[in-house]
Amino acid sequence: MSMQEVENAKQVKLDFDAECPSCSASIEFNPATGKLTCPYCGFETAIATPEQEEEKVAQEMDFLKAEERGNFNWGVEKKTVICKACAAETIYDVLQVADSCPYCGSNQVMEATADNTLAPNGVCAFEVTDKQAGEHFQKWIKGRWFTPKAAKISAKPDAFKGVYLPYWTFDSKTSSRYSARYGRHRTVTDKDGKTHTETDWYSTSGFYQEFIDDHLVSATTRYDRDMMRKIEPFNLLNNKAYKPEYVAGFLSERYSVGLQDGWNQAKSEIHDHLHAQISSKIRWENNADVVSNLRFSTNHDDITYKYLMLPIWLSSFRYKEKVYRFMVNGQTGRVGGDAPISPLRVTIAVIISLMVIAMIWYFFMSE
Known part of the structure; x- marks a missing residue:
């Protein structure tokens, strides 16, 4: 670490006491029960539920009133965390919100915000355990047709790492004025008896x-x-107001894509969505076959956002000396990732496709 990074290091307090009152080990959030559990002595305790209804879930925040909108650079700033269990000092990237002490293994849950960053206001807690994530992975890889059979049999995921990753969500009332051309197809027969559109x-x-x-x-x-x-997708409706207890025992990360850049990306994606919706509207209202030259301008009103921490299991497996990484949705168990491809299976699929096309063409020409 450079001297500048050391000078920028900040001492960070823990947000809550992650120590088991029974055996003094670190307690962690258990996706199977939704409680804080000690993995050593089995002590369990429920996470306190807010009395106020509006404090039970993440609230929509006014976008225009947000003070901190910029990106946050991963790894530039550092912070020092003093472990409450063994007093060891550990240097972390300032974006990290939770990890475990490398010396004694106790859970480190740090304050969720710094002076120049926004704090998360919601979390979708893990509902899928690491064991269930492994079961979902096995189903996923067995269903991949182009993956070699040997890989399906031998693929065993490495230890799963649970991580909460930062996401923005945006609400907006959109109003769009548009102009376009639409076309209706008709079949025309020429003097030679041939038809065209x-x-x-x-x-x-x-x-x-x-x-x-x-x-x-x-x-x-x-x-x-x-x-x-x-x-x-994630089940965003099943969120809870942020509490550090939910991230106990998991890695978690602050945002590096700021609120303004997040909104700029959202606006671009919303524009594409509106383009498709308006095109569908024009086709339906005018019984049209095609739409072209669509132009529209959109006003966004009452823009709100949430800063959510969403649960993901990370792991990998090795096949023929190559590592393949994958993720599992911590709510739904949905799997995404890389897997080996069998050239033989791809070749067979191409040959079958060509044979089907040839047969269709043959019967079409026969008619």
Whole structure:
């Protein structure tokens, strides 16, 4: 570590006492019971439920009133955490919210925010255990047709690592004015008796409104985004107001994609969604076959956001000296990742596809 990083190190307090009152070991959140559990003596305790109804789930936050909107650079700042169990000092990246002490193994749950970052206001707790994640992985890899049989038999995931990753969700009332051209196809027979399709074109314009609810944007740059998309969706309605107890025993990370950049990404994705919705509206209203030259402008009103921590199991397996990584959705068990491909199976699939196409073409020509 550089001298500058050492100078930037901050001492961080723990948010709650993660010590078992029975045997003094570290307690952790148990997805199977939804309680804090000691893995050594079996002590269990429930996580306190807020009395106020509005404090039980993550609340929508006013986007325009958010003070901290910038990105946060992973690894630039550091912080020092003093373990309450063994007094060891450990240097962490400032984005980390939870980890375990490398000296005694006790859970370190740190304060959820720094002076220049927003605090999470909600968490979707783990509902799938690491054992269940392994079962979902076995079903997933057995269902991959192009994966060699030997890989399906031998693939054993390494130890699972549970991690809470940061996400933004955005709500917005959208109002769009649009103009476009739509076409209706008709079949025309020429003087030689041959038929062809012609399209009659018309102009249209209109107004479209839609409420966008909980549009999800990843707030981390550390993990494979394509892989993360494969394990979506999450059950965002089943969230709880953030408590450090929920992240006890798991890794967890602050956002590195800031609120403003998250909203910019959300707006782009919402624009694509609205393009498809307005096109469908024009086709349905005008009994049209095609839509072209669609142009629209959108106003976003009453924009709100949530900063959620979502649960993911990380693991990998090895096949022929190559490591394949995968993720499991900690709520649903949905799996996404990489797996070996059998060239023989791909070749067989291509040959079968070509044979089917040839047969269809043959019967079509015979008719």
